[in-house]
Amino acid sequence: xxxxxxxxxxxxxxxxxxxxxxxxxxxxxxxxxxxxxxxxxxxxxxxxxxxxxxxxxxxxxxxxxxxxxxxxxxxxxxxxxxxxxxxxxxxxxxxxxxxxxxxxxxxxxxxxxxxxxxxxxxxxxxxxxxxxxxxxxxxxxxxxxxxxxxxxxxxxxxxxxxxxxxxxxxxxxxxxxxxxxxxxxxxxxxxxxxxxxxxxxxxxxxxxxxxxxxxxxxxxxxxxxxxxxxxxxxxxxxxxxxxxxxxxxxxxxxxxxxxxxxxxxxxxxxxxxxxxxxxxxxxxxxxxxxxxxxxxxxxxxxxxxxxxxxxxxxxxxxxxxxxxxxxxxxxxxxxxxxxxxxxxxxxxxxxxxxxxxxxxxxxxxxxxxxxxxxxxxxxxxxxxxxxxxxxxxxxxxxxxxxx
Numbered sequence: 001x002x003x004x005x006x007x008x009x010x011x012x013x014x015x016x017x018x019x020x021x022x023x024x025x026x027x028x029x030x031x032x033x034x035x036x037x038x039x040x041x042x043x044x045x046x047x048x049x050x051x052x053x054x055x056x057x058x059x060x061x062x063x064x065x066x067x068x069x070x071x072x073x074x075x076x077x078x079x080x081x082x083x084x085x086x087x088x089x090x091x092x093x094x095x096x097x098x099x100x101x102x103x104x105x106x107x108x109x110x111x112x113x114x115x116x117x118x119x120x121x122x123x124x125x126x127x128x129x130x131x132x133x134x135x136x137x138x139x140x141x142x143x144x145x146x147x148x149x150x151x152x153x154x155x156x157x158x159x160x161x162x163x164x165x166x167x168x169x170x171x172x173x174x175x176x177x178x179x180x181x182x183x184x185x186x187x188x189x190x191x192x193x194x195x196x197x198x199x200x201x202x203x204x205x206x207x208x209x210x211x212x213x214x215x216x217x218x219x220x221x222x223x224x225x226x227x228x229x230x231x232x233x234x235x236x237x238x239x240x241x242x243x244x245x246x247x248x249x250x251x252x253x254x255x256x257x258x259x260x261x262x263x264x265x266x267x268x269x270x271x272x273x274x275x276x277x278x279x280x281x282x283x284x285x286x287x288x289x290x291x292x293x294x295x296x297x298x299x300x301x302x303x304x305x306x307x308x309x310x311x312x313x314x315x316x317x318x319x320x321x322x323x324x325x326x327x328x329x330x331x332x333x334x335x336x337x338x339x340x341x342x343x344x345x346x347x348x349x350x351x352x353x354x355x356x357x358x359x360x361x362x363x364x365x366x367x368x369x370x371x372x373x374x375x376x377x378x379x380x381x382x383x384x385x386x387x388x389x390x391x392x393x394x395x396x397x398x399x400x401x402x403x
Contacts, residue, residue, distance in 0.1 A: 030341050035348055036199055036254050039106040040336040042292045042312030043153070046093065046140055047115035047131030049073030049318030050360050053088050056136030063123050063130055074360075076321030081358050091143040093316055095361040097335060100353050101144065104337050107196045110204060111315065112260065112292045113141065113149040114156070117167040122160030126215075130158040135170050142174050148192045152180025152208035152227045153260040153293070157218050161225050168225075179258060180206025181220070181227045188220035188228040191248055191255075200252040200342050205245065205286075209233075209261035212293040230259065233276035235283065242284030249285060252342040258290040262311060265325050267298055267380055269310045274301070277308045287345045288338060295319075296328040297352075297373070299380035300397060305346035307338060307397075308384075318360060329376075331357050332369055334395070350397035352377070352388075367393065 048070045051058050060070040067073070078084060091098060101109070115131035117138060123130050133140075141149065149171055157164050164181060171178050177192035191203040207230040208214040220226030231237060245255055257280050261273060273291070280286040287306050291298075294311030301308040315333050332354060339349040354365035354373045365373065374390040381388050387398045 041315035043114040056134040080321035090139040116163040118163035152206040206258040238279035301384035352395040
């Protein structure tokens, strides 16, 4: 029998996202108590160069082909954008984002933490890049009030199984939830459960894909730590995920599927990703698809009233002064503020706030940079039937239709 949601979609295209400012008289905007707001980000890479400016520094030795000392990334950033402050605190990398978080007051804050938190020296010999942050710098993540760190990515095991165990222990000690990695397969596949008082819960399931450079042997087993590995993007896999969602989801819960997938550069969204993301909504009961791995923001689709972020872009990295791929403006980044209605699981509002990474710090984007982002995002989201507008240096996803 055809899924009722699919049947309704096939009856004709309908407006899926209606911002509060554009609601018709026959549909009142949900009150704040009737919605759940999420802050989502792409890759947060606080290791390597950024680790070297924080209060505690890891051993700077690296095992990369061209760079053997993490302090070299600091030198490159200084050559591009000038000297750093003599001393920085744990909150420093977040910069102007902290004011925006205070303004928006999201109910839940979720990042893809793309670094190992460890003092282990057991580096992965077959990887060209190794990210680690000193365990003493965990307050840096805490400074932004992060609720959940997604760990299903291609850097969490850069420093071996011991590094992963250290990462899990450090975040647990700091009382931050994790998703997508664990001491066993059961732990890695279990959702992070975030309670929001009387509003209900947000469940975060996380997955790592080979398409993002995650080795298959990083998959957790019942006898070995690792990540929640996505074997493929088939309908069968979506339904298998659906059975796990069903066993955890309660009425009013918002379910986020956070996926590390795809290449670092380029705006193309493979058909396989799009089909799988839709299947997660139709077959698995997912409300938000949170995709990451791309080093720049990619298009956003609103499908059956649910947002699909195909690539959030890096949120924080140490790439300043490194040439290549300038046309993608990897120094520009977006914080995603997504408001959902738990009663229906549908999207209410979708805002993006632009920033520029400079001196390993997130700074408010200039008017010119914001215009570049809105032009780019309007073009890319337009492929999925959505429009993006700019107002007061903020981007708003105005509407979306299922294709």
